[in-house]
Amino acid sequence: MTNNLNIDVSKGKLDQKEKGSLLPIECKSIEETRRYNLERLASGFRMFAHFGFDEGIAGHITYRDPEHEDHFWVNPFGMHFNQICVSDLILVNKDGEVVLGDKPVNTAAFAIHSSLHDARPDVNAAAHSHSMYGKTFSTFGRLLEPITQDSCAFFDNHVLFDDYTGVVLEGDEGKRIAAALGDKKAAILKNHGLLTTGGTVDEALWAFLSMDRCCQSQILAESVGQMERIPDDVAQLTKSQVGSDMAMWASYQPLYDLMLEKDPSFLN
Numbered sequence: 001m002t003n004n005l006n007i008d009v010s011k012g013k014l015d016q017k018e019k020g021s022l023l024p025i026e027c028k029s030i031e032e033t034r035r036y037n038l039e040r041l042a043s044g045f046r047m048f049a050h051f052g053f054d055e056g057i058a059g060h061i062t063y064r065d066p067e068h069e070d071h072f073w074v075n076p077f078g079m080h081f082n083q084i085c086v087s088d089l090i091l092v093n094k095d096g097e098v099v100l101g102d103k104p105v106n107t108a109a110f111a112i113h114s115s116l117h118d119a120r121p122d123v124n125a126a127a128h129s130h131s132m133y134g135k136t137f138s139t140f141g142r143l144l145e146p147i148t149q150d151s152c153a154f155f156d157n158h159v160l161f162d163d164y165t166g167v168v169l170e171g172d173e174g175k176r177i178a179a180a181l182g183d184k185k186a187a188i189l190k191n192h193g194l195l196t197t198g199g200t201v202d203e204a205l206w207a208f209l210s211m212d213r214c215c216q217s218q219i220l221a222e223s224v225g226q227m228e229r230i231p232d233d234v235a236q237l238t239k240s241q242v243g244s245d246m247a248m249w250a251s252y253q254p255l256y257d258l259m260l261e262k263d264p265s266f267l268n
Helices: 030-050 107-119 132-138 171-181 201-224 232-242 245-262
Strands: 060-064 072-074 090-092 098-101 125-129 158-161 186-189 193-198
Touching: 030 060, 030 125, 030 201, 030 245, 060 107, 060 201, 072 107, 107 125, 107 171, 107 193, 125 201, 132 186, 132 193, 132 201, 158 171, 171 186, 171 193, 193 201, 193 245, 201 245
Parallel strands: 158 186
Antiparallel strands: 060 072, 060 125, 072 090, 090 098, 125 193, 186 193
């Protein structure tokens, strides 16, 4: 295993009895912070598999390392989401080199996430996959409408990246995606899929699941008739209630518990 930074990802492992609380766990060291978030990251891949967000070798979720902030953790290329454990995650530097781990990095993951993490110091995690409803909605080339309480979480807080040019393999396209995202939480990548971000891994994961469901909801609503749009002022208020960082963090906790109960092997 390549390890140029002498990081032991087993250090800082927290007792399982502390998990599931709707109050964030206070980590007392960088090692605890890293281990805690890598457990959340690994759980996210299991959650993506649970909801069918896997699509061959496509899709990636990243977490910015708390010590080496120009490095990020990501799933290795070619590994199914449902098999990923903490020990499988790889650490990649700003040049796209794997500095911890023995598997290759997905080129598209590096192109998108390296630019995103570089442009947004507030973003510690980001998620992208080719989920069924996300990629289907992306073909419309427009934003989600605030038609439900849940979709209000994304009101005036997501963008459309409408410049699809094929698989993202070049850093320049990653920079264009990051520029289009600006200071928003999420992006609809036209003809491609969804991209969500968060200050925590939990936020980015819940945002992705919720956004995909909002895409599904709008597709269904439009297929049967005219939608009733929530007024902007009410949508803005609702966003502050259901779309805050803490609300999104809290919404992921039951899913983390579910993944833990279903198969805790992701902690290995």
